[in-house]
Amino acid sequence: MTSVIVDTANAQRVGYDVMAQVLTPPPEVDYLGWAEQNIIFSERESPYPGPYNRNLFAYFDEVLRALSPEDPCRVVTIAKSAQIGGTVVANIFTGGSIDMDPGDFLYVHPTENNAQRWSKMKLAPMLRNTTSLAKLFPMKNRDGLDSVLYKERVDGRGAIQISGANSPASLSQVTMKRQVQDDLSKWENNSGGDPETQADSRSRAHEFAKILKISTPLVMPGCRITRNFEDGSQEYPYVPCPHCDHFQVLEWQNMLANLDEDKPENAHFTCVECGCEILEHHRPQMMRRLEFRAHNPKAKRQHRSFYIWSAYSVLQSWERIAREWLSARGDPASEQTFLNDTVGIAYVTAGEAPPWEVLRDRGARSEEARGRIPTGGLILTLGIDCQQDRVEWQLVAFGREYRRWVVDCGVIPGHISDKTCQERLDALTVQTWPNRYGQKIAPDKVAIDGNAYTEEVWEWAKRHPASRVVMVRGSNTESAPLTARVKKERNNRTGKLLKYSRRFYNFNASILKMALYRNVSKEDPLDRGYVGFPTGLEDEYYRQLTAERRVPKKRKDGFTEYKWEKDPAQANEMLDTMNQAEVAAILYGVRGLPDRIWDRLELERETHPPDAQLDFEDGLFGVVRTVAVAATDTAENAPTPPAAKKTETENRWKKRR
Known part of the structure; x- marks a missing residue:
């Protein structure tokens, strides 16, 4: 006779177990400890593979403590350089929260495309390779509970929603206890208003919510991460002098003041107390005693904000910082990239050009005549702007160290679709201008505005080699790259792929205007980035070149945006054609040409041809x-x-x- 054993549940015992689970205090949320136990870098991810080493990222210890529920602050802001481990902090906060204190988590990127890329390239590998998370996220399609933009724990006790700030729908109808606002400086207003306000409101229902705002700064005024840092506790990293033990912040201006241009490998700081040199080999011992000190301590209970830059990171040497500056200085666009990505501070813009009369008077004193290429102008580019009844153009010569000189400008009557106008444009692209050595040079690169009358512009442009003629259009988004090929576009009616995509480029018009308005203020022809003007230009040229300014615009939702605004009574074609000529120069490679190429161009173009008959x-x-x-x-x-x-x-x- 076979006996059957049947297990039965003890209802009273089950009740006790549930009550014990409810009444037991949750374990301590220790992000630093969780990182040391769970985060392991591969050789592909880091030059320091292996478990998370807090000695390498000592500046993140206090940030991770601030994110813990033990700290009463609600918002944590990190204004930082690029590539110092900021994504690691965000990943620790995300993974540690969903593991140690389950709940719904919101992770917001500037756009949905950014969000999808992060989910596939950063989040998915972390969920797959972290032991404590792999069992919670099997990474299988479970009735929509595991998708690119939504990851739910297998037990249903929490989920990660990934969103783009450009989508107001993804920032509505959700309540989140914790969230990350990544690359905050690049967020732009969406159709629903200010995305930062929308994201902040998602955590309003939680009294003890935590919001991490993290980004590299961009441009001031108007930089979101800089504004948040200033609203917070403003905590700077202090380290002791290895000689006198005086605590101080390693500031970029300190390094710059001690920089030897001929020996960037000797880049160092000087102690503000004893005056001794602080060298890079001192960094490890200083970092072990790093401490953050608040410059606005009254905000510390509600909003803790931290500043960290590359000089503190083992991921970048001080020599490389110095060499990056020496390469960037003199060119405002490159200087902005350096200050943002390396120093971790916002670039303060030139909101408007100097008075046009100042530039006119400087041009009147010039020793260069209109129509002649100045000495040092080795590359010629042509910028073309299309209007309804005319086409305007400007020829600019570019030389070493970002210098440029206006050579000539003009107007061709008629629409770009007119045959006569096209023939004159054809002739303009091969016309030559003389330099001081008797050489006659044609434009090396031509950029024509393709934003208006795109199809007509393409009909003209495609008759010329793609290596010489490109279409361009400006984007006033300050977070956009300086130049970028447009994505493949399709005809709205037929759906067919437009062929001009392969030679059509977007450019950051806002940054180019800021850079130009800084450079035109330089009066020494030897300054890097100097802009020279010839005699013979009319007053209208200078009025058009200086026609715009960057001004604050307050929206109905109360948020202030900064936009470039043109005087309604003043044309601005010379500003536009200057930008287009500069884009042509960038695409030609003028920013990265090695000295050997400049030497060759100088030899070819600034020597008298042996048998030439000069006029x-x-x-x-x-x-x-x-x-x-x-x-x-x-x-x-x-x-x-x-x-x-x-x-x-x-x-x-x-x-x-």
């Missing part, structure tokens, strides 16, 4: 220049003639480079 004006200029140089050599105390002054300027320029 009367060129020949006369050569004679005057020769006589002036000879006079300068033989009579040091004699008054210097104008041509010799120009030669002296050229020699100073060559010596400086």
